[in-house]
Amino acid sequence: MSNHVAPIARLAGAIKHYGSLTALDGLDLMLHRGELLALLGPNGAGKSTAISLLLGLIRADAGTVELFGLDPQQLVARRRIGVMLQAASLPPTLRVEELLRLTASYYPAPRALLESAELAGIGDLLKRPYAKLSGGQQRRVQFAMALCGRPELLFLDEPTVGMDIEARQKLWTTIRQLVAEGCAVVLTTHYLEEAEALADRVCVMARGKVISEGSVDELRARVSLKRVRCVTRLDVQAVAAWPEVVEARQEGSRLWMSTDAAEVLVRRLLLADAQLSELEVQRAGLAEAFTELTREADSSVSDQREAA
Numbered sequence: 001m002s003n004h005v006a007p008i009a010r011l012a013g014a015i016k017h018y019g020s021l022t023a024l025d026g027l028d029l030m031l032h033r034g035e036l037l038a039l040l041g042p043n044g045a046g047k048s049t050a051i052s053l054l055l056g057l058i059r060a061d062a063g064t065v066e067l068f069g070l071d072p073q074q075l076v077a078r079r080r081i082g083v084m085l086q087a088a089s090l091p092p093t094l095r096v097e098e099l100l101r102l103t104a105s106y107y108p109a110p111r112a113l114l115e116s117a118e119l120a121g122i123g124d125l126l127k128r129p130y131a132k133l134s135g136g137q138q139r140r141v142q143f144a145m146a147l148c149g150r151p152e153l154l155f156l157d158e159p160t161v162g163m164d165i166e167a168r169q170k171l172w173t174t175i176r177q178l179v180a181e182g183c184a185v186v187l188t189t190h191y192l193e194e195a196e197a198l199a200d201r202v203c204v205m206a207r208g209k210v211i212s213e214g215s216v217d218e219l220r221a222r223v224s225l226k227r228v229r230c231v232t233r234l235d236v237q238a239v240a241a242w243p244e245v246v247e248a249r250q251e252g253s254r255l256w257m258s259t260d261a262a263e264v265l266v267r268r269l270l271l272a273d274a275q276l277s278e279l280e281v282q283r284a285g286l287a288e289a290f291t292e293l294t295r296e297a298d299s300s301v302s303d304q305r306e307a308a
């Protein structure tokens with residue numbers, strides 16, 4: 001993505017304190033048109049705080065926060081975005097159709113009602129009262145509300161929590177379609193396969209800062225871990241205690257391990273079990289990369305504390 005084009009959203013050196021707690025500690029983030037950025041990080045990393053700043057819901061204590069080059073609290077900037085937050089409190093007596101019409105009325109050039117409903121897969125829910133829907137159905141309605149204004153930028157905070165597999169796949173397909181049409185998306189998720197499936201770029205946050213940033217492939221390549229799988233009689237707990245094994249677990253008939261010394265581990269496995277079969281070695285997935293990156297960030301903070 002070209003960096004010469006003005007970003008759609010930008011945080012530069014953003015700092016946010018809640019009392020003595022530092023929620024954002026000089027956060028830098030940038031997003032361009034047609035780009036899907038996944039914001040990952042453990043609980044409390046500052047993801048929702050970063051989104052709240054970009055939505056103009058809270059103010060930064062220091063640093064720059066811009067939406068379309070403007071202060072996010074300006075209505076003209078907010079009319080160009082769609083939002084799906086974690087907790088949505090909506091008037092419970094309204095029917096889905098009424099909620100969608102009401103939301104669309106805030107935007108200058110909204111989509112037709114049926115188009116929004118189709119994109120979110122809620123065509124059959126339009127006449128139903130919102131409060132009577134299941135959690136997953138309510139999330140789909142919230143998605144329809146987020147996209148009904150034809151936004152140039154969508155904020156999706158944990159969008160697929162509570163959705164079944166079919167609803168999640170439908171949402172992913174629609175997100176891809178919107179991005180292909182030029183819409184930018186900021187996605188936060190704890191489902192790493194969701195970031196893996198959708199993101200052009202991933203920012204891993206910890207303690208209010210970006211600790212690693214790149215494409216899914218770049219993040220994977222940045223960590224040295226490999227994933228080893230095989231069918232073996234060896235005991236998972238015994239293998240987990242080997243020094244070259246970072247993590248081990250049983251998955252059905254297979255033993256699954258992550259390691260930073262794949263060759264050493266493979267030699268040891270083959271020596272320990274001559275009957276071992278179906279051996280596979282792969283580069284780490286995003287999940288292992290994420291765990292290793294956040295663990296590195298944790299240990300560098302405790303090293304600094306010990307040195308102080």
Ligand SMILES: Nc1ncnc2c1ncn2[C@@H]1O[C@H](COP(=O)(O)OP(=O)(O)OP(=O)(O)O)[C@@H](O)[C@H]1O
Pocket residue numbers: 018021022023041042043044045046047048049050
């Ligand atoms: N309104 C608030 N008042 C006080 N502390 C807050 C407030 N909002 C967030 N925090 C704190 O700021 C830190 C960052 O929170 P934030 O919700 O941004 O994290 P997050 O990465 O979105 O976490 P999660 O993955 O759990 O949603 C946390 O320590 C949280 O407890």
